[in-house]
Structures are given as C-alpha cells and as structure tokens.
Amino acid sequence: MFWQKDIEMISRRALEELQLKRLKQTVRQAYKNIPFYKEHFSKLHIQPKDITSLKDIRKLPFTTREDLREYYPFGMLAVTKEQVVRLHTSSGTTGKPKAIFFTKKDVDRAAELIARCLIMTGVAKGDVLQNMMTYGLFTGALVMHYGAEKVGVLVIPAGPGNTKRQIALMQDFKTTTLHITPSYALYLATVMQNEGLDPQKDFSLRRAYLGSEPYSEETRKKIEKFFHIDVYNSYGLSEMNGPGVAFECREKNGMHLWEDNFIMEVIDPDTGETKPDGEKGELVLTTLYREAMPILRYRTRDITRILPGKCKCGRTHRRISRIIGRTDDMIIVRGVNIFPQQIERVLMGVKAVAQNYQIVLESYDQMTVRVEIVKELFDGKVDHLVNLRNEITEKIRSEILVRPKVELLEPGTLPVSEGKAIRVIDKRTL
Amino acid sequence: MEQLKQLSIFSENKPGRLTKITKVLAEEGVNILAINIASSDGFGVIRFIVDKCELAAQKLRQKGFTVSLNEVMAIELVDRPGGLFEVSALLSKKKINIENAYVLILGSRKKAFLIVDVNEIEKAKKLLKHENLRFFTVKKRGESKTVQGEKNDLE
Known part of the structure; x- marks a missing residue:
C-alpha cells in the first residue's frame, strides 16, 4: 500500500531532477536568510549559483551539531519568528541544546513522511497506535503522532514508562501498533512474562516501530518472536524532523530514506570524503523541503551504508542499513574501534544469557562485559557456567578482536531502562 | 532408594549474598544439613542439603534467586x-x-x-x-x- 504512490515510485531520473531543483532552492534560502551559511560560503569562495548538479553538493560546507548549538536559539532560523509554530529541542549531555523550528508547512510535511511510513508497513484506518516515545521537547512522539492522525488511526499518547498501565491500555483498547524504543520493548516483554501474559492470546498486536537507539537484528528477531509481531526499523533525528526520515517497508531489508525530502551522503568521518554505495560511513543529510530550518550537509554521526540495488516493494528511494553505531558511541579499547551493538549482537546469539548487558571500561586495554544469566537455564553446575563464560568471551573476541573480561550476573542485577538504555560505563580518565 | 535433592543457588561473589540466602531459609524454618560453596572468579554456586528442599527452592525463587534442584x-x-x-x-x-x-x-x-x-x-x-x-x-x-x-x- 502507498500513501503517495507517484512520489514513492518516482523514476530515479525524475527524482534526481526534483532533488536538484529543491537543492538549489534550499541553498538559496540558506544563503539569503542564515548568516552562518553566508559566512561559510564566502570562506569557501562559493555562491548558490555554483550548484548546478547534484554532485556539486560536495562543494557545500558541512553543518555540525556544534554549529546548531553555537547558533542557538534563533541563529539557524531561515524565516521570521512569527512564521514558526513549533519548537523542539534536542539536548546533549553537555552544553546548550539544539533548537529545531517548524513552520505550519514543515509540521505537515513531516506528518506526510510518517504517513508514508505507516501505510508502507500495512497500517490502515482502524489500527490503534500506542505511542510509547517521550512527548515533549523530544521529536520522537509528536511527529509520529501527527503522522498517525493524518492516516486516520487512533493514537494513544501513552508516552514511556508506567509499564502496567501500558499493558492495560494495550489490552483495553486493542492496540495493534507500538512505537517504542528497543530497550523498552525488551523490558515490556520481561514484565509481560512475569505477569504470565501471552502476547499472542491476550493482545491484538501486529507490529512495532523501533527507533531512537541502535539495536541489532538479533534483538529484532527476539522481539518479533516474543510478541508475534513484525518489527520495523525507524530512523530519524530531531535536526531532520525526528522520526520518518527513513523507514523499513514490509521487506524489512533496510530503510527507505525519503530522497525527495533529503539528500543523503555517506562519508568517511575522518576525511569527509564521499563513500560509494554499499560502504560504511557517517550519514550526512541535507534537507530539501523545509521552510524554517534548511540544513546543509548535516553530520548525523550515525554510521550506516547505502544498500545498493532495488527493493522488491518497488519504491525507488534508496535504503540505508540499520544504524551500525554512532560515532559518539564508538569506544576504543586497545586501539580497536568498537560499537556496543557488536557486543549486543553476540549476546543475543547466546541462549543462556538475558537481554540486558553492560560494558564497563576501566582502562584503555581492558573491557568488562557484564551479562545476566537466564534463570531457567541454570542447572547448578559450576563447569557449565565456566564454559558459558568462556563461550561468550571467545565469541566477543572473534567479533571485536579484543578479549573482554566477562562477568556473569544474577538475573535482575543490571538496571532496567524505560527509555534509552545506558550500556557503557566509562570509568577511564585521560 | 528415596531421592535426596541438593539445592544450588547461583550467586555473584560479593559480600552479603550468603547472608541474604540463609535469611530466607531461616525465616521459612528450613534446616540446613550441609553446605558447600564453589566459586570461580567472580561468581559461585552455593549448595545446600536441607530438610525441606521444595519449600526452600520455591521461597528462594520468589525472592528472585536463581535456583536449581538436582538429585544427589x-x-x-x-x-x-x-x-x-x-x-x-x-x-x-x-x-x-x-x-x-x-x-x-x-x-x-x-x-x-x-x-x-x-x-x-x-x-x-x-x-x-x-x-x-x-x-x-x-x-x-x-x-x-x-x-x-x-x-x-x-x-
């Protein structure tokens, strides 16, 4: 099913023409209205008229998270304050937040993209979407909310947390669709299990959209199997509207990035060089269809790759792989670059350990991975536990090429998360 | 020969775990007849022979402990x-x-x-x-x- 079939199935050629037209508009708009861009253009000795093909995007300056912070609150706004109708902020752990503004049209356009995503995954009128992301300054919940209303489904603005109430809502209103973080989905599964609930018999769930933190394919399978649902990857970031930037279709093989709204590039994060399709690197996005805040070549810090080839669903918008990691999350131990998701992937493949884990960094050459054993599989034998620990150690070592210290913990020892999970505890000091 | 069952409890190797386990047994009036602790770098398995093993296992599980029963x-x-x-x-x-x-x-x-x-x-x-x-x-x-x-x- 399609929300905007003509644009979702547009020929590559027509899409690229549209992209170029919109890119030129965006560049002019940014140059004219945002001093930050004017300054950078001058430094690089370029002008909007130098953009004559899509490839010319490489001439443009990057925009970083730090730039958005520096020009907080109004410095990146391309319209007058009277024209904006909504503010979202994205907070970092340190320093100033980033301000993201929407005009009325921007709100509507973001909702259109979500509508495409929902219809693409089989949602129809009559579906009930329980939105378990945080409402408020964070874009995750509200942008999804507006898109779902546009499609005409019933939205339950549950927000995260209060798991027993979530379960009651799901049962009382026959929720079919969840919008949830992966770590909260895993926690929800644990609670249902403890309450003796059968996800298949006691609920009407059919699908879930998982986003806002990276997770592995194994985690998806685990969640799909437990709830008996289809899990779709969702990608977005506040700076680019929030959710709805890229989304999986029913093929569940990569996320279609809506290329009529964004130009994507994958670059080498160290050199800034563009990588060919299929190669891993940092995702860089340029908005093509925004009024309040056009952003050129935004460094997302998310590591992914563009999947070469056509998708069976017929959509022509290219796909990106699930987010492999964030350049921020990357940890370096013994000089090796490691993403926590690599460790998660290994743990999901080991039956006798639970979903929750923690990585503790005490020095630059030692990493400890703490995992909980599964209660039901404990048989009282020390040698089985020792073998389990050795198995995990060896599997992680072959994945990341660093031998970790593995600690087996009693179930329930690690903190459970109802939002974004804290997986890495870095005790190192420079 | 009637079955004799041994209670095994998984425990991280840190102060206070044995106290917490034996407190549950004491509160439930379970008498410990023998005990054995095997540990391996960070974790251990504490084993008991008790007079009421099924009850002990049930109560310990309720309190969140990881318990296994096997015949010895x-x-x-x-x-x-x-x-x-x-x-x-x-x-x-x-x-x-x-x-x-x-x-x-x-x-x-x-x-x-x-x-x-x-x-x-x-x-x-x-x-x-x-x-x-x-x-x-x-x-x-x-x-x-x-x-x-x-x-x-x-x-």
Missing part, C-alpha cells in the same frame, strides 16, 4: 580410618565420576555421609544398588517437619 546421593561413611577410602574405591571401581562432593554430619558426629554429585545419577544408583552401603535421605514427611534424628533418616 549421600553415602554413609564408617567412622574409622579408611572410611572415605572404601567408598571412593568402590565408586572408582564402578567408574562413577564425582562432579562435586562434600560431607554431611549428623547427631553430634555420630554419623557422617559423603554427598556425591554425579553426572548420571540413575546409572550410579543402579550400579551401587547391591553394594553394602547406607544412604541418607530426607523423609517425605520431613517436608513439613524438621528431621528428628538419624533413626528416621536412614533407609
């Missing part, structure tokens, strides 16, 4: 030099491999038993069936009552 044998050791030798020589003759073993002593040292945890308990029991051995077991009614004395405890 308790072979009486004669109280004289060579007592343990005789039993272990017999086990070795029968090619029964011991995974773990510890001792249970009853009635002010009047009787001692070797608790033997083996891989294939049914096979081991069969192999020892016709040997002149005495085994310790907790009587079924012991589930609701503490063990009175060794007279009742022996088959």
Whole structure:
C-alpha cells in the first residue's frame, strides 16, 4: 500500500531532477536568510549559483551539531519568528541544546513522511497506535503522532514508562501498533512474562516501530518472536524532523530514506570524503523541503551504508542499513574501534544469557562485559557456567578482536531502562 | 532408594549474598544439613542439603534467586580410618565420576555421609544398588517437619 504512490515510485531520473531543483532552492534560502551559511560560503569562495548538479553538493560546507548549538536559539532560523509554530529541542549531555523550528508547512510535511511510513508497513484506518516515545521537547512522539492522525488511526499518547498501565491500555483498547524504543520493548516483554501474559492470546498486536537507539537484528528477531509481531526499523533525528526520515517497508531489508525530502551522503568521518554505495560511513543529510530550518550537509554521526540495488516493494528511494553505531558511541579499547551493538549482537546469539548487558571500561586495554544469566537455564553446575563464560568471551573476541573480561550476573542485577538504555560505563580518565 | 535433592543457588561473589540466602531459609524454618560453596572468579554456586528442599527452592525463587534442584546421593561413611577410602574405591571401581562432593554430619558426629554429585545419577544408583552401603535421605514427611534424628533418616 502507498500513501503517495507517484512520489514513492518516482523514476530515479525524475527524482534526481526534483532533488536538484529543491537543492538549489534550499541553498538559496540558506544563503539569503542564515548568516552562518553566508559566512561559510564566502570562506569557501562559493555562491548558490555554483550548484548546478547534484554532485556539486560536495562543494557545500558541512553543518555540525556544534554549529546548531553555537547558533542557538534563533541563529539557524531561515524565516521570521512569527512564521514558526513549533519548537523542539534536542539536548546533549553537555552544553546548550539544539533548537529545531517548524513552520505550519514543515509540521505537515513531516506528518506526510510518517504517513508514508505507516501505510508502507500495512497500517490502515482502524489500527490503534500506542505511542510509547517521550512527548515533549523530544521529536520522537509528536511527529509520529501527527503522522498517525493524518492516516486516520487512533493514537494513544501513552508516552514511556508506567509499564502496567501500558499493558492495560494495550489490552483495553486493542492496540495493534507500538512505537517504542528497543530497550523498552525488551523490558515490556520481561514484565509481560512475569505477569504470565501471552502476547499472542491476550493482545491484538501486529507490529512495532523501533527507533531512537541502535539495536541489532538479533534483538529484532527476539522481539518479533516474543510478541508475534513484525518489527520495523525507524530512523530519524530531531535536526531532520525526528522520526520518518527513513523507514523499513514490509521487506524489512533496510530503510527507505525519503530522497525527495533529503539528500543523503555517506562519508568517511575522518576525511569527509564521499563513500560509494554499499560502504560504511557517517550519514550526512541535507534537507530539501523545509521552510524554517534548511540544513546543509548535516553530520548525523550515525554510521550506516547505502544498500545498493532495488527493493522488491518497488519504491525507488534508496535504503540505508540499520544504524551500525554512532560515532559518539564508538569506544576504543586497545586501539580497536568498537560499537556496543557488536557486543549486543553476540549476546543475543547466546541462549543462556538475558537481554540486558553492560560494558564497563576501566582502562584503555581492558573491557568488562557484564551479562545476566537466564534463570531457567541454570542447572547448578559450576563447569557449565565456566564454559558459558568462556563461550561468550571467545565469541566477543572473534567479533571485536579484543578479549573482554566477562562477568556473569544474577538475573535482575543490571538496571532496567524505560527509555534509552545506558550500556557503557566509562570509568577511564585521560 | 528415596531421592535426596541438593539445592544450588547461583550467586555473584560479593559480600552479603550468603547472608541474604540463609535469611530466607531461616525465616521459612528450613534446616540446613550441609553446605558447600564453589566459586570461580567472580561468581559461585552455593549448595545446600536441607530438610525441606521444595519449600526452600520455591521461597528462594520468589525472592528472585536463581535456583536449581538436582538429585544427589549421600553415602554413609564408617567412622574409622579408611572410611572415605572404601567408598571412593568402590565408586572408582564402578567408574562413577564425582562432579562435586562434600560431607554431611549428623547427631553430634555420630554419623557422617559423603554427598556425591554425579553426572548420571540413575546409572550410579543402579550400579551401587547391591553394594553394602547406607544412604541418607530426607523423609517425605520431613517436608513439613524438621528431621528428628538419624533413626528416621536412614533407609
């Protein structure tokens, strides 16, 4: 099913023409209205008229998270304050937040993209979407909310947390669709299990959209199997509207990035060089269809790759792989670059350990991975536990090429998360 | 031979775990007859022989502990030099491999038993069936009552 079939199935050629037209508009708009861009253009000795093909995007300056912070609150706004109708902020752990503004049209356009995503995954009128992301300054919940209303489904603005109430809502209103973080989905599964609930018999769930933190394919399978649902990857970031930037279709093989709204590039994060399709690197996005805040070549810090080839669903918008990691999350131990998701992937493949884990960094050459054993599989034998620990150690070592210290913990020892999970505890000091 | 069950509890190796476990047993009126702790770099398994093992397992699980129950044998050791030798020589003759073993002593040292945890308990029991051995077991009614004395405890 399609929300905007003509644009979702547009020929590559027509899409690229549209992209170029919109890119030129965006560049002019940014140059004219945002001093930050004017300054950078001058430094690089370029002008909007130098953009004559899509490839010319490489001439443009990057925009970083730090730039958005520096020009907080109004410095990146391309319209007058009277024209904006909504503010979202994205907070970092340190320093100033980033301000993201929407005009009325921007709100509507973001909702259109979500509508495409929902219809693409089989949602129809009559579906009930329980939105378990945080409402408020964070874009995750509200942008999804507006898109779902546009499609005409019933939205339950549950927000995260209060798991027993979530379960009651799901049962009382026959929720079919969840919008949830992966770590909260895993926690929800644990609670249902403890309450003796059968996800298949006691609920009407059919699908879930998982986003806002990276997770592995194994985690998806685990969640799909437990709830008996289809899990779709969702990608977005506040700076680019929030959710709805890229989304999986029913093929569940990569996320279609809506290329009529964004130009994507994958670059080498160290050199800034563009990588060919299929190669891993940092995702860089340029908005093509925004009024309040056009952003050129935004460094997302998310590591992914563009999947070469056509998708069976017929959509022509290219796909990106699930987010492999964030350049921020990357940890370096013994000089090796490691993403926590690599460790998660290994743990999901080991039956006798639970979903929750923690990585503790005490020095630059030692990493400890703490995992909980599964209660039901404990048989009282020390040698089985020792073998389990050795198995995990060896599997992680072959994945990341660093031998970790593995600690087996009693179930329930690690903190459970109802939002974004804290997986890495870095005790190192420079 | 009636079944004798051993209670195993997974525990991280840190202060206070044994206290928490034994507190549950004390509150439930479970009497500990023998204990054994095996640890390996960071974690351990604490094993008990108790008078009410099913109740103990249930209560510990309710409190969130990771518990396993498995059958073991308790072979009486004669109280004289060579007592343990005789039993272990017999086990070795029968090619029964011991995974773990510890001792249970009853009635002010009047009787001692070797608790033997083996891989294939049914096979081991069969192999020892016709040997002149005495085994310790907790009587079924012991589930609701503490063990009175060794007279009742022996088959």
